[in-house]
Amino acid sequence: MTIAVDAGPVRVGLERTWWQRHGATTVVWATRVVLLAVLLVLWEIAADRWIDSTFISRPSDIVGRLAEWSADGTLWTNTWITVQEIVYGFLLGAAAGALAGFVLASMNLVYRVLDPFMMALYSIPKVALAPLFIVWFGIGMHMKVLLAAVTVFFLVFLNTAAGVREVDRGLIDAVRLMGGTRRDIARKVVLPASMTGVLTGLKVSIPYALIGAVIGELVASNRGLGYLINDAAAQFDTAGVFATLVVLSVIAGVLNVFVGLIGRRVNRWKPADD
Template sequence: MSATTTPQVGAVARPAGPLRETSRRTWRQRHGRKTLIWGWRIGLLVVLLVVWQALSGPVLDPQFVSSPNGIATRLGDWVADGTLWSNTWITVQEIVLGFLVGALSGAALAYLIASVRVVWDILDPFLMALYAIPKVALAPLFIVWFGIGTDMKVLLAAVTVFFLVFLNTAAGVHEVDRALVDAVRLMNGTRRDIAFKVVLPASMTGLLTGLRVSIPYALIGAVIGELVASNRGLGYLISDSSAKFDTDGVFATLVVLSVIAAALNAIVNLLGKRANRWKPLDAEA
């Protein structure tokens, strides 16, 4: 989008901003680095898989470490009989629901509580104490409260997400530049203007950080819930496979879980790029 700007005579001489020129880059300059990085990534993966496959059997016991081939076969079987899809769907539902519930309540409560300093100061120690509880420890309690259905997993995921989103958003709200708020006050801005036109956008970075770091935890929460007690989902698939000493099955499920995690991360990254367009380019890495 860069265009050559010709100096114009305005009311004031043009500021000595950077001169913009259209630059013609070759395909290599444009995509060279990206191609290189992806080439190496794929290469590394292939090498790992080949070494794993080669060692599994002659050196290592496939009963313990499985093998890429075994995993692929197992995945193929599961796809064929529908096991994979039905269980993945259950887990994905729990993750997404848990994430939404946790993120929405976390963000909403953060804006309410962190905006009023006194309330925050009063509640801070309680919140930190709750945050410090290992969320796995809540699983038995949640089973008593909500049974062993999907509700329990959704809430286990939501609790972790809640705290991460809440604390990061609150930090974002607290770090809002006082001078920006004052500027709006002088423009005769109302409290509502300050909330929506300063605090909300300024804290967006904190909110997004919270969303980003909490995504893996939504997955962890859901899977742990399934490991503790369930008869469906990827966590169940892991515990069921391991109970049968089926390492291929355990690894196959882990592969599916990491694919889900990568997909979720990609979504959040997209979100972050859109909301942070105003950040300088070098700060985005």
């Protein structure tokens, strides 16, 4: 008589309570909320009591300014303009940086030749490029998008190139021994192994996409969140400046969540963290 035996590991389902599955995340988020609430309360108390509110404003004034700008459409109009500049610049810079990093780092000699030039360009303060970009592209949205893209490009490029060059050579040699072509090595070994570098570059470059777009608006613009910061500062409206910074922080947070979702999908093959 033949007994059929299932091959492969035996999976045992674990009965876990809701708290065992989500308790750690709940504690983290609860702590964050409490910490934020404490900081806001201390800020509200300190304004005009310990520190002149002209310099630090107060949370209630910031909420009031956000409500005022929301009611008259100022916030939505300028936020939408800046969001477009950030997203377009981020996507353009990230795509170009990831592609260039993957291709150039795969060609050892070419990468070694170009590496010092790329580092020299990366070292240039991006704010110094703004006047040059104004001359080349004018003061419209294209200038802000390209300034954000250039800022993002180098961060994604460097992290992607580092990820490609740190791929385990043993895996590459193993694929070659099995008759794999250069295309097989690039698609099945180098690309998956380098995704950690790509995702790191994407996460690190999010605030720099904001910086590039806002710098362009601060230098030359009559709309956008950078313009709101400039206009509020010129009128000593500290609440307006902080309100704009809050909106920029929210945009950065949303982009971080988006990149995190991409990271979870790309890294599904990795063991899940506890």
